[in-house]
Amino acid sequence: MHDVSAVILAAGEGTRMRSGTVKVLHPLLGRPLVHHSVDLCLRLGVKRVLVVVGAQAEAVRKALAGRPVEFVSQAEPQGTAHAVLQTEAALQGFAGAVLVLAGDSPLLTDETVRQLLDTHRAARAVATLLTARVADPTGYGRILRDRQGRLRRIVEEVEATAKEKRLSEINTSLYCFAGPFLFPALKAVKRSPVKGEFFLPEVVRVYVSQRRKVHTLLAPDPTEVLGINTRAELAQAASLLRHRVHERLMAAGVTLLDPAATYIDDTVTIGPDTVVYPGVVLQGATTIGAGCVLYPHCRIQDAHLDEGVTVLDGSVIVQSEIAEGCVIGPYAHLRPQSQLKAKAKVGNFCEVKKAVLGAGAKVPHLAYIGDATLGAKVNIGAGTITCNYDGFAKHETVIEDEVFVGSNTNLVAPIRVGRGAIIAAGSTITETVPPDAVAFGRAAQVTKEGRAAETRKKRQAMAPPKADDD
């Protein structure tokens, strides 16, 4: 699409959100609103994406860091026409089509934008607008047409008469302009007498007065054009977008036991025959393989799960890689850079951080494994801790294949336990354990025969128990 450039309007404050954060940075299914418009343009492969920034410009730029976009600044928010006008220098001499999108309309689909471009090309118009018929047009600009149905102008809510407010066809804020005709028309837009701003929809009036051809396309699905101005609309958009995600996943063979209670970002992929229980939250760049089971109330963020992984109730997995057949949880916490090889297990109330667990390794209960490498078939007893931090720096633990670590062991890093070694329960291990050795790191047991009975007798002599003591 080298004959198309896009302008995304993201300079407004978003006062109706009543927030310290600008509107376009409020998250929707894990990504700031503005990402949705930007990513759509990038997917379409337009030549350039220009983002108009103003309110909290630095934060908006930062949120878009890494995406191939250009920024244009609008020093004062003087309205949407003024915002587009700021791109004049950047688009000087550009003869292609200029797509204009609001940064607060995240439900638009690629197909609809493509359709608008096709319509625009076929109609050879100076501008083509996407309109929609909605049940409640409150807040939107209304489309005014003449008796023949030709577009006359757009009237904003603040300037509309009671009769105009009853019109149900609205402006969606998605426009396609013929480049050479855009900036001259913007300069002819007059300030709104009511709001003092330059409204972009006013270009329609300019074109119509010049008898130029402005075309419209009616959105096939009015839920696509929802503009987010309030938190209630943000929640409504989230619900609509989640519904779309759920439909896509179920069509691809994923079982969602209760879609309404499932929270999956639109960036997540899931393989067929995976079962997702209620309360599951899947976020960011997460990919889940086929045939997995995700039990209730798990949260998985930016992680990859291969096929056949089971995640039991209440587990959290962040930035980790889980190979096929692993079992995690219940109530396990896999922190960033954890890697589980095939059929490894991290069980009840365990925490794993920046650690590799070899194939078939088991950490079944109540353990902390951090900054560690565990070989294949290592077995870690309940209550075992890798003491990775000495108050100054983090240190590594290496446990080679088939090591057995007894319960309640402290492994004081840096430390290495050789292949096949056995660590006795309750040990504090501070020195290298060679392969196939047995290591004890605990005080020797002292047993005094009969001492308990003696002690009891002594106590009774001092103070006989009261009758109702228990």
Ligand code: UD1
């Ligand atoms: C706008 C349209 C309205 C349309 C509706 C669809 C105008 C005047 N009205 O209204 O016809 O029905 O969208 O959702 O365009 N922005 C800037 N600079 C500014 C002002 C706004 O960059 O000076 C950006 C905002 O950050 C936002 C977008 O433009 O992303 C739209 O602005 P907003 O104030 O939300 O317009 P609406 O009142 O919703």
Ligand code: CA
């Ligand atoms: Ca809006």
